[in-house]
Amino acid sequence: MVSAVFHSPQEAAGSEPVTSSAPQNTMKKIAISAHSTSATGQKYPQKPGYDWRGLVLTVLPPLLGLGLLIGIWALVSISTASSIPSPTDTFKQAVVIFSDPFYRTGPNDQGVGWNILMSLERVAVGFGLAAAVGIPAGFAIGRFEFLSRMFNPLISLLRPVSPLAWLPIGLLVFKGANPAAIWTIFICSIWPMIINTAVGVQRVPQDYMNVARVLNLSEWKIVTKILFPSVLPYMLTGVRLAVGTAWLVIVAAEMLTGGVGIGFWVWDEWNNLNVKNIIIAIFVIGIVGLILEYALIKIATAFTFEEVKS
Known part of the structure; x- marks a missing residue:
């Protein structure tokens, strides 16, 4: 739908112009555009969002490597009939040791x-x-x-x-x-x-x-x-x-x-x-x-x- 503006003779004499009614969604777009554009016509830079992908690429690989180490350790413990302590038992022992490391x-x-x-x-x-x-x-x-x-x-x-x-x-x-x-x-x-x-x-x-x-x-x-x-x-x-x-x-x-x-x-x-x-x-x-x-x-x-x- 095209919105047209018609000028009446009264407008030339200083009266307000008579305009046709624009659709409501078109007016909202114009208002949003007016807020995001400066007086000189330049658009304000949009605030970048948080880099979740960078965070995942930074944190995930070390966690996967640590998980792989613990998984292999657990398999070795099971295959050796617990002659090699499991990660869980070793962690419990570490808690005991570091509860008083300066005795x-x-x-x-x-x-x-x-x-x-x-x-x-x-x-x-x-x-x-x-x-x-x-x-x-x-x-x-x-x-x-x-x-x-x-x-x-x-x-x-x-x-x-x-x-x-x-x-x-x-x-x-x-x-x-x-x-x-x-x-x-x-x-x-x-x-x-x-x-x-x-x-x-x-x-x-x-x-x-x-x-x-x-x-x-x-x-x-x-x-x-x-x-x-x-x-x-x-x-x-x-x-x-x-x-x-x-x-x-x-x-x-x-x-x-x-x-x-x-x-x-x-x-x-x-x-x-x-x-x-x-x-x-x-x-x-x-x-x-x-x-x-x-x-x-x-x-x-x-x-x-x-x-x-x-």
């Missing part, structure tokens, strides 16, 4: 919380010593070709050695289990930091060094103003790799050296044939390692360039 009834009978803290303390000391030595060494090796030629064969020879092979040397030199474990963390953490830092220094654009040479900058200013900002992404990558390796090694080292620690706790539970606690310890080790990795990723993305954040 202490003796030197070899302590809660899982104390064992985790002791392992983290060893990792922090060994990793800190490795960073204090490895990062400056990486700068020097990457900066000076003579040092690079001198140390590259040594690094290539010692880096593939299993970290646990260094544990007897630590026991022989330090005469104690705790410093030997820290020594093992140190020796396995130092190589990723040296190598990644040296590679970062060697990949600094030569134009930067030419400008520094023209400006006659001191070696300290070259390191702090040119090398350090450029090498930081590589250095943080080495730090991440070193922390992951250190957390892997400390568990095995504590199994061999004894004392308080998450690795010793696993071995002690095996001696007691408590498989539930061993499975719980596996999940605890994985969660702590995941937290360390996530924390270092956040630190790396805060101090590196945009192309490194991905």
Whole structure:
């Protein structure tokens, strides 16, 4: 139906025009259009709805993976006549353990919380010593070709050695289990930091060094103003790799050296044939390692360039 407007002679004299009546639904459309259009004729942007599809794609895959793991675990438990505890029994045991994680009834009978803290303390000391030595060494090796030629064969020879092979040397030199474990963390953490830092220094654009040479900058200013900002992404990558390796090694080292620690706790539970606690310890080790990795990723993305954040 077409709505027409007829002008009478009275309209020319200032009276109101006489219009035909438009359908009610057509008037509603005009009113809605008037509300969604500005005075200049531009339409206001519509508010986007919630991205449910993105939420599903973010949450659903991890849940499916976790469900697959629990399903396989339950099938293995049934097929082994419950020699491997079921997920339900293990969860009940975990509730009991974490209801009081910091109890202490003796030197070899302590809660899982104390064992985790002791392992983290060893990792922090060994990793800190490795960073204090490895990062400056990486700068020097990457900066000076003579040092690079001198140390590259040594690094290539010692880096593939299993970290646990260094544990007897630590026991022989330090005469104690705790410093030997820290020594093992140190020796396995130092190589990723040296190598990644040296590679970062060697990949600094030569134009930067030419400008520094023209400006006659001191070696300290070259390191702090040119090398350090450029090498930081590589250095943080080495730090991440070193922390992951250190957390892997400390568990095995504590199994061999004894004392308080998450690795010793696993071995002690095996001696007691408590498989539930061993499975719980596996999940605890994985969660702590995941937290360390996530924390270092956040630190790396805060101090590196945009192309490194991905």
